[in-house]
Amino acid sequence: MLEVKGITQIFGGVTALEDVSFSIAKGHITGVIGPNGAGKTTLFNIVTGIYSQTCGTVSLDGRDISGLPPEKLASLGMVRTFQNIELFGQMTVRENVMVGLHSKSSCGLISCAFKAPWATSEERRIREEAMKWIDFVGITDLADATASNLPFGKGRLLEIARALALEPGIILMDEPAAGLNSQETLGLADLIRRIRDMGITVVLVEHDMELVMDICDRIVVLNLGKKLAEGTPRQIQENPEVIAAYLGGDE
Amino acid sequence: MQRERIKFLIFAVLVFSAPLLFNGGYLMNVFVFVGIHTMLAIALNLLLGYAGQISLGHAGFFGLGAYASGILTATFGWNPWLAMPVSALAVAALAYLIGFPILKLKGHYLAMATLGMGIIIYIVFNETIDYTGGPSGLSGIPNMSLGGVSFDSDIKNYYLIWTCTLLTVLLSLNLADSRIGRALRAVHDSEVAARVMGVNARLLKVQIFALSAVICSLAGSLYAHTMTFLAPSSFGFNFSVELLTMVVIGGLGSIYGSFLGAALLTLLPEFLRAAHDYDIVIYGGLLMVMTIFMPGGLVRGIPALVRALTSGKRGGGNA
Ligand SMILES: Nc1ncnc2c1ncn2[C@@H]1O[C@H](COP(=O)(O)OP(=O)(O)O)[C@@H](O)[C@H]1O
Numbered sequence: 002m003l004e005v006k007g008i009t010q011i012f013g014g015v016t017a018l019e020d021v022s023f024s025i026a027k028g029h030i031t032g033v034i035g036p037n038g039a040g041k042t043t044l045f046n047i048v049t050g051i052y053s054q055t056c057g058t059v060s061l062d063g064r065d066i067s068g069l070p071p072e073k074l075a076s077l078g079m080v081r082t083f084q085n086i087e088l089f090g091q092m093t094v095r096e097n098v099m100v101g102l103h104s105k106s107s108c109g110l111i112s113c114a115f116k117a118p119w120a121t122s123e124e125r126r127i128r129e130e131a132m133k134w135i136d137f138v139g140i141t142d143l144a145d146a147t148a149s150n151l152p153f154g155k156g157r158l159l160e161i162a163r164a165l166a167l168e169p170g171i172i173l174m175d176e177p178a179a180g181l182n183s184q185e186t187l188g189l190a191d192l193i194r195r196i197r198d199m200g201i202t203v204v205l206v207e208h209d210m211e212l213v214m215d216i217c218d219r220i221v222v223l224n225l226g227k228k229l230a231e232g233t234p235r236q237i238q239e240n241p242e243v244i245a246a247y248l249g250g251d252e
Numbered sequence: 253m254q255r256e257r258i259k260f261l262i263f264a265v266l267v268f269s270a271p272l273l274f275n276g277g278y279l280m281n282v283f284v285f286v287g288i289h290t291m292l293a294i295a296l297n298l299l300l301g302y303a304g305q306i307s308l309g310h311a312g313f314f315g316l317g318a319y320a321s322g323i324l325t326a327t328f329g330w331n332p333w334l335a336m337p338v339s340a341l342a343v344a345a346l347a348y349l350i351g352f353p354i355l356k357l358k359g360h361y362l363a364m365a366t367l368g369m370g371i372i373i374y375i376v377f378n379e380t381i382d383y384t385g386g387p388s389g390l391s392g393i394p395n396m397s398l399g400g401v402s403f404d405s406d407i408k409n410y411y412l413i414w415t416c417t418l419l420t421v422l423l424s425l426n427l428a429d430s431r432i433g434r435a436l437r438a439v440h441d442s443e444v445a446a447r448v449m450g451v452n453a454r455l456l457k458v459q460i461f462a463l464s465a466v467i468c469s470l471a472g473s474l475y476a477h478t479m480t481f482l483a484p485s486s487f488g489f490n491f492s493v494e495l496l497t498m499v500v501i502g503g504l505g506s507i508y509g510s511f512l513g514a515a516l517l518t519l520l521p522e523f524l525r526a527a528h529d530y531d532i533v534i535y536g537g538l539l540m541v542m543t544i545f546m547p548g549g550l551v552r553g554i555p556a557l558v559r560a561l562t563s564g565k566r567g568g569g570n571a
Contacts, residue, residue, distance in 0.1 A: 051444065075450030087445035089438045091505075099431070100438045104450030106431050110459055113430035114423040120430065127431065167450065 002027050003048070003171060003202070008057035010043050010226075017043040019226045021057070025171075025219075030193060030203040032213040034237075035223035036246070041206045042084070044223070045175050049081045050074050061171070075104050078170035084179055086156045090149030094140060094159055097148050098131035101166030105130075134162040138192060154185040161192065171202040178209040190216050214238065222246075256429070260422060263508070267414050271407060280406045282522055284478060287413040288471050289514035291420045293498040294507055295467035298424060300496070301505035302433060303460050304440030305355060306363045308492050309370025313465040315377055315487025316343050317472025322393045322482050323383050332396045336473040340466045347465035351458035370492050377484035389483035396477045409478045416474060420467060424507045436460060437505070501542055503549025512550040 003025040010018040018040045025031045033041050046052040048059050050071040058067045061077060069077075089097050106127055108120040135144050138158040143151065151159060157177060164172055177193070178186045186209065193216055197203050207213045213220065214234045222229040222237060224246045230237060237243055274280040296310050320339035324330040330338075354365045377384050384390055395404045396412065403412045427433050438446035439453045447453050476482055494517060502513020520538070524531035546553025 049448065071444070071447040072450050072452045075448060081448055083445070087442040087448075089441040089445065091441055092434065092437055096434055096437075100434050100446065100449050100451070103431060103435055103438075108431060110427070110432055110463060113432045114427045116426045116430075124430065163449065 002062060003204070004060045005044075005048065006058045006060070008044065008047060008059070009055050010040070010047060010052070011055045016226055018047075018054075018223075021223070021226070021228050023221050023228060023231055025202065025204055027170075027202050028197065028200055029218040030197050030205070030216055032217035032220045033204065033206045033223065034208075034210075034213055034220060035229070038225075039223040040226045041223055042175065045081070045173060045206055049079065049173055072104075075167055075169075078167070079173070080164040080167045080169040080171075081173040082157075082160045082164055082175060082177060084175040086153070086160045088148040088151075088156055088159060088163075090147070092148055093145050094135060094148055094151070095128070095131055095144045097159055098134050098163045098166050099127050101134070101163040102127045102130055104167060131166060134166045135159075137165065137195075138162040139188075153180050154182070157181065157185075157189070158192070161196075165196065165201075169201060171204065172196065174203065174205040174207075176206055176208060178207060178212050186212060256425065259508075260425065263421070263511075264418050267418060268411075271410055280410055282518060284406060284409050284413055286511075286515050286518045287410070287417040288475050288478075289495075289498060289518050290417050290511045291471040291474075292468055292495050293502060293510035293514040294420055294424050295464040295471070296495050297499045297502075297504065297507070297510045298427070298436075298460055298467075299464045300499055301503075301509075302428065302436040302440065303457055305457055305461070306359075306496075307366040307461075307464070308363050308489070308496065309366040309368070309373070310464070310468055310495050311487045311489070311491035312370040312373030313343055313347065313468035314472040314475070314491070315373060315484070316346070317469030318476040318482050318487070319377060319384055319390065319472075320469070321473035322390050322476040325394050325477070326390060326392045327383070332394060332473070332477050336470060339473055340469045343469035344462045344466045347462040348458060351461040352454075355454070355457045355461060367489070367492075370489060374484060374488050377487060384482075384484070387484060389481055391481045393476050393480045393482065395480060396474075403477070413474055413478065416470065421507055421511070428507060432456075497539065501539065501546075501549055503551035503553075506549065506551040509549050509551030512554075516550065 005024070006022045008018050008021045009016070021044065033044065035041055043052065047054045050069050050073070053068045058065055060066060061079060064077070066074060066077065089100060106123050108117070108123050112120045132144065135141055138161055140155055140158050140162070143155060148156065148159060157180070161177070178189055181189060190212055193203055193205070217234055219232065220234055220237045221231050222243050229246060230240045230243050232240070270283065271280060274283070292310065292314055296307060299305050299307055317339050320342060321332065321335045324335035324338065325332050350369060354362065354369070357365050378386055395402045397403060401408070403409050435446065435451045435456055438449065438451060439456060443453050498513035498517045499510060500513070501516060502511065503509025520535060521531065524534055527534055542553070
């Protein structure tokens with residue numbers, strides 16, 4: 002379970018987040034929504050260790066993880082994807098996913114340089130396991146393509162495969178449907194459900210309302226840096242404050 | 253995998269049979285330096301081409317290894333085989349200490365900081381006259397010897413140094429094709445994504461910086477025992493830039509590219525001697541032309557050129 006308590010973030014004079022608290026249940030898909038400038042990205046960056054907050058705490062399974070760097074969070078089973086997919090462009094699809102297995106392997110500089118027998122067998126395991134995740138997201142035929150040559154939609158799938166390779170307990174996705182066509186978005190919805198069905202907690206920031214309402218078990222609404230509402234998609238759709246601030250607004 | 257092994261074997265066979273062509277001539281001596289420069293270029297390439305971190309001070313690590321070995325053997329009478337690893341360990345420790353603060357910097361700032369580091373090391377070589385002999389140099393460094401055979405001729409040095417160079421090539425190829433190599437390239441492409449994947453980017457950068465420094469130090473020791481004489485001018489800013497040029501001209505992120513870059517930049521001045529006063533102009537011009545027309549370096553540019561030429565000929569035949 003991910004718990005966010007009293008998060009406040011001030012950039013210079015701008016209060017991006019003010020006393021935001023909520024908790025996310027294990028094994029659910031939770032959507033974080035809100036109009037532009039609501040503070041969603043800021044919240045995401047705080048939870049995933051990219052920024053450190055002005056005040057408040059973040060805890061994962063009861064353990065305080067505030068201020069931990071992303072590489073530490075990875076070893077605790079938290080991983081994220083980025084809005085503008087951050088692939089390792091010069092590497093192949095397979096190699097990208099193999100990096101996802103970095104924290105699930107351990108050979109150091111010396112044993113790698115001397116190709117120690119255990120390094121070779123670990124390498125073989127990484128290679129096979131990577132293929133499993135490439136198959137899972139359905140880009141098997143692109144395994145040897147260079148990541149920077151992928152069309153955007155496939156790149157998105159690769160980014161998810163790479164994140165899943167960590168075998169995370171929780172995955173946070175920053176606008177996973179951004180830049181996807183409607184066909185790809187349907188595929189994504191299905192993929193996100195399959196991820197949840199493996200027992201992985203999913204949190205997504207998303208603009209595509211249809212997708213959010215369709216797949217989320219719970220929704221947290223932010224507005225102007227504050228939490229406006231929280232509940233099931235149905236409750237959110239019927240909440241007059243949300244309708245006033247957001248659904249009835251410019252979106 | 254298999255192809256890489258065959259490629260390396262061919263390279264090794266070529267290296268070991270090359271002296272037959274030299275006839276013990278002057279070229280043999282030049283190729284001793286190609287070997288040393290290849291080690292240095294690979295060291296810098298691991299840092300720059302793989303991890304994407306620049307250094308303008310690598311001549312400093314080369315010099316530290318050379319002087320440490322030189323002083324320990326010439327002044328304190330150590331065995332070179334002991335002085336070499338001890339120097340390398342000391343340089344590793346130093347690189348680790350410098351690496352943590354310095355590698356927090358990025359881009360131009362890292363370039364400036366490593367430049368400063370190189371200059372400070374160079375000043376130390378010049379000023380600690382009691383140990384290094386200052387600008388007039390350090391002499392009387394013994395040749396290495398193994399089982400009573402002293403490495404005192406070009407041919408013996410050629411085999412000594414190229415054995416070490418081939419080892420460097422092999423270990424670097426292994427490293428590049430491993431989880432560490434992938435993590436380095438990941439940090440290069442997107443540091444934030446690499447960290448999210450669990451790569452401790454900060455530590456990894458320092459480790460590769462230290463490894464790079466160690467290779468430079470070992471090359472320095474070999475240089476000291478081959479030359480038997482050292483002067484600070486070999487380890488200044490100019491040489492750091494020359495190393496950088498070798499890596500870029502050869503091909504960033506390619507181990508064999510580093511060999512090509514080192515070979516070209518070592519051989520070119522020798523061939524251009526015939527052009528007397530114009531050599532430096534031709535040299536500079538060639539480098540400019542190559543960076544413009546072979547942006548991926550020799551290792552990618554030569555195959556592309558060959559392909560273009562052969563297909564051009566075929567096209568001409570058909571017309
Ligand atoms: N690095 C930053 N420096 C200054 N202000 C920022 C920074 N990041 C976000 N903000 C401000 O914080 C507010 C929330 O932004 P953001 O988290 O990007 O919202 P959302 O993702 O919901 O659109 C905005 O007013 C934005 O201008």
